[in-house]
Amino acid sequence: MHDESEVAVLRYGHRPGRDDRMTTHVGLTARALGADRVIFPDNASQSEETVEDITGRFGGQFAVERTAALDGTISEWEGVIVHLTMYGERIQDVEAEVRRAHRDEPVLVVVGGEKVPFEVYEAADWNVGVTNQPHSEVAGLAVFLDRLFEGRELEQEWPDADRRVLPQASGKRVVDADAFGDGDDPGGTDADGGANDVTE
Amino acid sequence: MHDESEVAVLRYGHRPGRDDRMTTHVGLTARALGADRVIFPDNASQSEETVEDITGRFGGQFAVERTAALDGTISEWEGVIVHLTMYGERIQDVEAEVRRAHRDEPVLVVVGGEKVPFEVYEAADWNVGVTNQPHSEVAGLAVFLDRLFEGRELEQEWPDADRRVLPQASGKRVVDADAFGDGDDPGGTDADGGANDVTE
Incomplete structure (x- = not known):
């Protein structure tokens, strides 16, 4: 690290x-x-x-x-x-x-x-x-x-990401890394899987 | 627990x-x-x-x-x-x-x-x-x-075990639970796997 x-x-x-x-x-x-x-x-x-x-x-x-x-x-x-x-x-x-x-x-x-x-x-x-x-x-x-x-x-921070998951009390929120912080949600809810496992 | x-x-x-x-x-x-x-x-x-x-x-x-x-x-x-x-x-x-x-x-x-x-x-x-x-x-x-x-x-303790692994600085040590504490090693080194994964 x-x-x-x-x-x-x-x-x-x-x-x-x-x-x-x-x-x-x-x-x-x-x-x-x-x-x-x-x-x-x-x-x-x-x-x-x-x-x-x-x-x-x-x-x-x-x-x-x-x-x-x-x-x-x-x-x-x-x-x-x-x-x-x-x-x-x-x-x-x-x-x-x-x-x-x-x-x-x-x-x-x-x-x-x-x-x-x-x-x-x-x-x-x-x-x-x-x-x-x-x-x-x-x-x-x-x-x-x-x-x-x-x-x-x-x-940790994650430089050079295309997308970021924003921690939520409920539901899913994924944003383009460029849009981070300005409230856009171009990534929608199409991120992978529900658990931390994306290797399906 | x-x-x-x-x-x-x-x-x-x-x-x-x-x-x-x-x-x-x-x-x-x-x-x-x-x-x-x-x-x-x-x-x-x-x-x-x-x-x-x-x-x-x-x-x-x-x-x-x-x-x-x-x-x-x-x-x-x-x-x-x-x-x-x-x-x-x-x-x-x-x-x-x-x-x-x-x-x-x-x-x-x-x-x-x-x-x-x-x-x-x-x-x-x-x-x-x-x-x-x-x-x-x-x-x-x-x-x-x-x-x-x-x-x-x-x-944690593990009541009713048939076998116990004794922590070792190197190598493997497995004992019958009955023999626990008296230095016997009837389980030998035949326990499962090298890592914690025994689901091979």
Whole structure:
């Protein structure tokens, strides 16, 4: 996030078709909740396209990359590495340390897809569990980022957006970014979906 | 969560096959992050099965239900209703009010799947956006619950578990719940997956 050390999210593993939606959600969650960049496996081109499309329309400096070298990304990372896993230390026990490290150093957040090899556990500075219960890597990433940034990510601005959603007590309000602030509603109510999921 | 007003999560809409994994993740996230109950649409029997299976193995009082009456569940709810949507008010602006309401009343959290009809926006006491950016209903639910409970959900106990994951700085440690505390590791390292996602 602007003026802070970089936070990048590495999606470790992806099965095309089966994982498309989960991988896309990892990328969109990374973007919405303050990460600077997501790195997908080489075979996740469809997720890359969706996240790039959303960034183009809704703005922000977020970068999407793909790599054939997941392990290389980890071993060559210049900064600290957090691996999110239900087997890890409790987030409430280590989050302050991670926040401290992030003041000075880039953070790579590894989010597992298929089985994660033991080497990733070893390479991580912290293996972190958002609960030690099985649930969702997207949920784990969301809570981790919200706690890492202590809510600052919710105050982000989104430069270069084509459209903006204006918070409403009821209903939907989407405006062209140019018209922002002058009461026009050229975007109408045709924005995507009702929930935060636009990957339908 | 124990000794507090009930929190139930209603998954509004489900397309069998296509949405199975997302709906399952909504249910598992609800369970792991302190909700008491998830209500799925009638056609989400596979997600119901998975969440029940996880609850059987990993414990807790969590309930899973299905209903053919999504709208009826909303209109007959005795308590307050929060609808999570990227079009809603900013969570940081309304979360204190919602927490205050939850001290006295049950909370129904509506999580959209397919397009959510306008009536749901109207029926909700709060339409809440975890950012006004498109991302993931699972991520939105996770951040909402973590903020609703202010982290208390991470200290939950899980009665009647068959197995427990013990937090580790590195590697995996799973024990039979009976052996909890005595150093045995009969579960070995065969627990599910590397990330929090066990719905592979």
